[in-house]
Each structure stands twice: as C-alpha cells, then as structure tokens.
Amino acid sequence: MGIRSKKIPIYKQIVADIKQQIAAGDYKIGDMLPSENDYCKQYQTTRVTIRQAINELISIGLVQRYHGKGSYVSEAKNALGILSVRGVTAGVGNLNLKTIIVKKPELLAWPDNFFFNVGEVHKKLGCIHFSRVRTLEGKPIIFEETFITNHQLEVFLKTDLENKSLFNFLKNSFNIDIKGGEQKIWAVMANEEVAKLLSLTEKHPVLHMKRNLKTSDSKVEIFSFLYCNTEQYYLHDSF
Amino acid sequence: MGIRSKKIPIYKQIVADIKQQIAAGDYKIGDMLPSENDYCKQYQTTRVTIRQAINELISIGLVQRYHGKGSYVSEAKNALGILSVRGVTAGVGNLNLKTIIVKKPELLAWPDNFFFNVGEVHKKLGCIHFSRVRTLEGKPIIFEETFITNHQLEVFLKTDLENKSLFNFLKNSFNIDIKGGEQKIWAVMANEEVAKLLSLTEKHPVLHMKRNLKTSDSKVEIFSFLYCNTEQYYLHDSF
DNA sequence: TAGTGGTCTAGACCACCCC
DNA sequence: GGGTGGTCTAGACCACTAT
Numbered sequence: 001m002g003i004r005s006k007k008i009p010i011y012k013q014i015v016a017d018i019k020q021q022i023a024a025g026d027y028k029i030g031d032m033l034p035s036e037n038d039y040c041k042q043y044q045t046t047r048v049t050i051r052q053a054i055n056e057l058i059s060i061g062l063v064q065r066y067h068g069k070g071s072y073v074s075e076a077k078n079a080l081g082i083l084s085v086r087g088v089t090a091g092v093g094n095l096n097l098k099t100i101i102v103k104k105p106e107l108l109a110w111p112d113n114f115f116f117n118v119g120e121v122h123k124k125l126g127c128i129h130f131s132r133v134r135t136l137e138g139k140p141i142i143f144e145e146t147f148i149t150n151h152q153l154e155v156f157l158k159t160d161l162e163n164k165s166l167f168n169f170l171k172n173s174f175n176i177d178i179k180g181g182e183q184k185i186w187a188v189m190a191n192e193e194v195a196k197l198l199s200l201t202e203k204h205p206v207l208h209m210k211r212n213l214k215t216s217d218s219k220v221e222i223f224s225f226l227y228c229n230t231e232q233y234y235l236h237d238s239f
Numbered sequence: 240m241g242i243r244s245k246k247i248p249i250y251k252q253i254v255a256d257i258k259q260q261i262a263a264g265d266y267k268i269g270d271m272l273p274s275e276n277d278y279c280k281q282y283q284t285t286r287v288t289i290r291q292a293i294n295e296l297i298s299i300g301l302v303q304r305y306h307g308k309g310s311y312v313s314e315a316k317n318a319l320g321i322l323s324v325r326g327v328t329a330g331v332g333n334l335n336l337k338t339i340i341v342k343k344p345e346l347l348a349w350p351d352n353f354f355f356n357v358g359e360v361h362k363k364l365g366c367i368h369f370s371r372v373r374t375l376e377g378k379p380i381i382f383e384e385t386f387i388t389n390h391q392l393e394v395f396l397k398t399d400l401e402n403k404s405l406f407n408f409l410k411n412s413f414n415i416d417i418k419g420g421e422q423k424i425w426a427v428m429a430n431e432e433v434a435k436l437l438s439l440t441e442k443h444p445v446l447h448m449k450r451n452l453k454t455s456d457s458k459v460e461i462f463s464f465l466y467c468n469t470e471q472y473y474l475h476d477s478f
Numbered sequence: 479t480a481g482t483g484g485t486c487t488a489g490a491c492c493a494c495c496c497c
Numbered sequence: 498g499g500g501t502g503g504t505c506t507a508g509a510c511c512a513c514t515a516t
Contacts (some may be wrong), residue, residue, distance in 0.1 A: 007492090009504060035482060048287065048504055059298075061421070061477070068482050068513035116492085182300070182313075182477035186469040187426035187446040207426040207442035218494090229427040237476075238421040239298070244510090248485060274501060285487055290502085307494035307501050457513090 010045055015054040022062060023071055032070045033063065061238040067140045074238065099163050102143070102197065103131040105156045107205045110147070115213050116223055128156045133197050141233060143197045144226040151219040176220055181213035202232065207235065243471060246254065249284055252290040262310055271309045272302065300477040313477065338402050341382070341436065342393045343371040349386070355451050357463055361388045364458070367395045372436050380472060382436045383465040390458040415459055420452035435467045 021027055034042065039050045044147045054071055057063040065071040110118050110127050127147045134142040146166070148156070154171065170176040186208045195202040213222040228235070261265055270330045273281065278289045293310055295303040306309045349366050351358050373381040384407070387395070396411065409415040425447045434441040447467045452461040467474070 011504080014490085046508080047483090048507095049505060052504085057418075065483070066514085068515080070422065070482060070514095116414075162401075180297075180303075180478050184476065185446065185474040185476070187444040187467075189444050192371070192491065203430050203442075205426040207446070228425075228426075234423040235426070236421065239419050252484080276501085285489085286489095286502090288486060291485080304502070305495085305497080306503070307502060309495095 010043065011053040011056070012048065013048050014039070014043055014045075015056050017091045018053070018057060019062065027073050029073050031073050033073065036069060054230070058238070061236055065237065067148060093231075097141075098135045099161065100133045100135065101130065101138070101141075101162055102133055103129070103145075105130040107157060108148055114147075114223075115210055115225070118221075121180070121219065122221060126150045130156075130161065132161065136233065139232075142226060142228045143194055144224050147223040149220050149222075151217065153220070154237065170215070174217070175192055177215055177216040178222075179214045181211060181222075183211045185209050185210050188227075192229065198227065198229045204229075206230070249282065250292040250295070253278070253282055253289065254295050257292070257296060266312045268312050270312050270464055272312065274309060291305050300475055302471075303477065307424070327399065334412065336380075337374045337376065337402065339379075340369065340401055341372055341400075342368070342443040343383075343387045344369040344398065344400070346389055346396060353386075353462075354449055354464070357460075360458065363458060365389045367392055367398065369395075371400065375472065378471075379437045379468070381465060381467045383463050386462040388459045388461075392459070409454070413456070415460075416454045418455050420450060420461075422448050422450045424465065425450050427466075431464065437466065438469045439468060443468070445469070 002066050008085070018033070025102075026154060027033060033054075036047050036050045036054070039045075039053075040047055043050070053064060054130045056066055057071075062074065063071050065072045080213060095114075104135045105128050105217060107126055108129050110123050116143075126149075128150050129147050130143075131143070131145045134144065153174070159169070161169070187205055188201045190198065190200050190206045192202055194200070195204060198206065209224075209226045209228070210222045211226065213224070215222065257272070266272060270431070272278075272293075275286050275289045275293070277291075278284075282289070293302060293304060296310075297304060298376055301313060303312050303313045309388050324445070344367050347366055349362050363460050365388075367389050368381070368384075368386050370384045372379050373383065389395075392413070398408070400408070404416060409417075426444055427447045428442045429437065429439050429445045431441055433439070433445060434443060437443075437445070439445070448463075448465045450461075450463045450465065455460065
C-alpha cells in the first residue's frame with residue numbers, strides 16, 4: 001500500500017485550514033472571513049491562489065462571496081453536504097453521519113451491462129464492491145453501493161469501513177484524492193430492498209443518484225449508486 | 240427598461256464563444272478542444288483567463304479536462320442540462336425544451352411564510368410571479384413556479400414568455416446575469432396539481448427543487464420552485 | 479473614500495500523458 | 498521529449514459596498 005504522490009498544493013492546504021477553523025467554531029455561520037488580501041499576507045501567497053482556495057470552499061457550499069462585501073460562512077442546516085450535489089468532499093458541515101456496512105468489500109469482476117462505461121484497463125483489474133447505509137441521529141438516510149477499480153487496493157478486503165469516511169481512507173492509505181466526476185439524479189420509488197434498508201414503506205419516493213468519480217490515480221475510478229430518503233433532509237448545492 | 244451595466248469580461252466572451260462553437264457542431268462530443276496555450280494565442284490573453292473560462296464550461300458540464308491530455312467536449316445524453324444542478328446557464332445541450340405559460344406574470348406582495356428569507360428591500364418592491372411548464376418532444380417534463388423581485392421589471396407584466404428563456408430575457412432586456420445561488424433537492428410524490436400538469440398519476444415520484452438565484456443586480460433575486468419528471472431524463476451535474 | 483472582491487497580465491516551474 | 502494541464506508569483510486596474 002504505497003503513497004502515490006507528493007506535494008499538497010498551497011491552495012488545498014488553505015482549504016483544509018479554513019475548513020478546520022470553521023469546524024472548530026473560529027468562524028460561525030454568517031461570520032465574515034478575513035479578506036483575500038489578509039489571507040495573502042497570512043499565507044504569504046498571492047490572490048490567485050487564495051481565490052482558488054475560496055472557490056473550492058464556495059463550490060462545496062461552505063462559503064458565499066459577495067462583491068465589495070467579503071466572504072461569509074454559509075448556512076447548511078438540514079443539508080446533506082456530504083452529498084452536496086456539487087461537492088467533491090466528504091463531511092462538509094457537522095452532520096453526524098454514521099456508517100453501517102451492509103455488504104463487506106469483495107473483489108469481483110465488473111458486472112456485465114454496468115451502467116457506466118468501464119475502460120478495458122479497469123475491467124482487467126476487477127472491482128472492489130461493497131454497500132453501506134448512512135445514518136443520521138440513528139435513522140437510516142442513505143443507501144450506497146460502491147464499485148472501485150482494484151488497482152493495488154486489496155487491503156480494502158480486510159478493512160473494516162464501519163464509521164470510516166471512504167474518501168479519508170483513500171486519502172490516508174493511498175494518497176488518492178477525488179478530482180472530479182459526474183452525477184445523474186432521479187426521483188424514484190423505493191424498491192423492496194431500499195425500502196427495507198431505509199426503513200421506508202415500499203413505493204416511498206427516494207432520491208437516486210449514480211455517480212462516477214475520478215481520482216488522482218487514473219487507474220482508480222469510483223462508481224456509486226445511491227438512494228436517499230429526503231423526508232427530513234435535502235441535498236444542497238450552492239454555486 | 241434600462242441596461243444596467245457595461246463590460247463583458249474576456250473570459251465570459253470566451254465561454255460564450257466556445258459554447259456557440261460546440262452548439263454549432265464545430266466540436267462534437269468527445270472531441271478535444273484546442274489547448275490552453277492555443278487559446279491564449281487565439282484570444283491574445285493569458286492562461287489564468289483561459290482557465291477561468293474553461294472552469295466555467297466544466298462547471299456547467301459541457302467540458303471535461305484531463306491532466307496531460309487536454310480538454311474534451313463531454314456527453315450529456317438525456318441530461319437536463321438546462322437544470323444542471325450546478326448550472327447557471329439556460330440551454331446547455333438539449334435545445335428542444337419548449338415553454339408553456341401556466342400562469343401569466345402578475346405583480347404580487349411576497350407570500351407570507353415564504354420558504355426563503357426575503358429581505359426588507361425586496362419585500363417593499365413586491366414580486367413578479369408566474370408559472371411555466373417545460374416540455375421536451377411534446378411531453379411535459381418540468382413544472383416551475385417563479386418569483387422575482389420587482390425592481391423596475393414591470394415590463395414582465397406585458398411580456399409573453401412563451402418559448403422564451405427567462406435568463407436570456409433578463410440578460411437581453413435588462414442586462415441582468417445570474418451570478419450564483421443555491422438549490423435544495425428532494426424526491427417527493429406528485430400532488431394533484433403537479434400530477435395534472437406533468438401528465439402523471441398522483442403519487443408518482445418527482446424531483447423537487449427550491450432554488451434561490453442571485454443576479455448581477457443585488458435588488459433582483461429570483462426564487463423558483465420546481466418539479467421534474469425524471470422517468471426519461473435525469474438531472475446531470477459534473478465537477 | 480477605503481476596503482472588498484472581480485478580472486487580468488506575463489511570465490515561471492512542475493506533473494502527467496503519450497510517443 | 499514534447500505537449501498538455503496544474504499550480505503559482507507579483508504585481509495591476511476595475512467594480513461594488515459601505516460610510
């Protein structure tokens with residue numbers, strides 16, 4: 001299990017820094033963040049870099065920026081930031097999402113007629129497959145089935161993912177980052193399996209997403225099929 | 240009805256240019272766009288500016304960029320780009336969306352207990368309210384109810400919005416742009432009204448969004464409540 | 479008018495992909 | 498090795514908000 005790259009860009013360090021400060025309560029919802037010029041001095045860098053960092057914070061919905069006024073910490077009450085339609089990040093906001101493993105990681109061939117196109121390279125490597133349910137305050141909210149290209153990731157098979165962030169695990173163990181991707185979204189009726197896992201009556205409407213995430217390792221792609229009960233929470237996206 | 244600002248930034252002109260070229264078929268799905276350095280020469284500008292333009296194209300899902308390889312026109316088959324969860328744009332991709340007015344524009348007071356917080360300034364100005372259904376190939380797909388702050392927008396009341404893009408209308412008539420906003424997304428059951436307008440059985444699952452869009456005129460805010468039949472199409476988002 | 483974000487220049491070096 | 502995108506510098510000027 002090797003670390004696969006090196007330097008963390010300055011702007012990502014700044015993103016992580018500001019995220020942490022917001023999480024720690026140094027800045028509360030509605031607070032104005034330091035100005036871009038202040039940040040330039042603080043981090044000894046230039047505005048292009050600072051703006052790149054703040055752009056990322058905006059894109060994950062943590063911050064809003066107003067011309068002539070400043071950048072402000074934004075509200076995300078009841079929003080499933082972790083799924084932020086636009087977000088590349090796990091764990092935006094302070095929602096206490098817990099994870100239950102429904103099906104442990106297993107090494108399989110890629111399914112026939114898989115929804116997304118999988119390249120030949122990935123097909124040869126096979127996929128690691130597992131399913132999880134996410135709960136919020138004890139209630140199941142999300143059911144997610146995940147497929148990851150097995151490029152030297154066998155360690156997954158003996159890893160207990162319970163209550164672990166997949167993205168953090170990939171980052172910490174393999175230095176693999178999410179670089180981007182695409183999502184498709186539908187409203188559907190829960191089928192028997194989904195209804196059971198999310199404690200819903202069958203035919204309850206649920207939000208369904210199919211996602212394809214690209215990582216910093218071009219041999220590792222992540223696909224996930226996801227069902228979300230939006231009765232008490234909603235997906236949130238700001239831009 | 241006055242034009243409200245002046246200069247169009249270079250990067251936006253480039254965005255519009257490339258969009259137009261893709262729409263015209265100069266670049267097809269999967270084609271590689273010119274490199275960033277080529278664009279620098281072509282537009283006599285620098286990479287920061289070119290990248291700002293391409294970032295916008297990526298964010299609306301039109302383009303994907305790969306390190307070391309280039310930027311490519313991306314596929315958006317069956318995707319409602321017009322609603323692209325992340326999109327700020329009208330009319331990416333499928334141009335065959337037609338609009339039917341369900342309720343003509345009317346000048347009202349802001350509703351009590353409106354879902355979003357409306358500032359005092361906006362409350363004093365009142366709101367312009369109308370409802371539309373969007374159809375694709377003759378089938379109703381989206382029902383959208385819109386509220387806009389009436390800051391010198393009375394011309395709306397005598398405008399026929401049938402088959403017009405709201406965003407283009409705001410842009411062309413008032414030079415008002417969409418600058419950003421937020422969206423909240425649920426899966427719900429169609430109620431009687433929505434079912435009727437979208438030709439669905441009641442209790443059919445539909446995607447529901449509540450959106451708050453900021454414009455380049457800080458006195459003009461747009462809110463929209465929207466229901467979408469995702470049986471044949473899906474919302475699409477790339478990042 | 480002072481302070482903020484919005485846009486832009488003219489370079490540079492690095493990391494990645496492909497031949 | 499040559500071309501691509503990824504990151505960054507050290508400035509500049511403009512547009513918007515507030516006072």
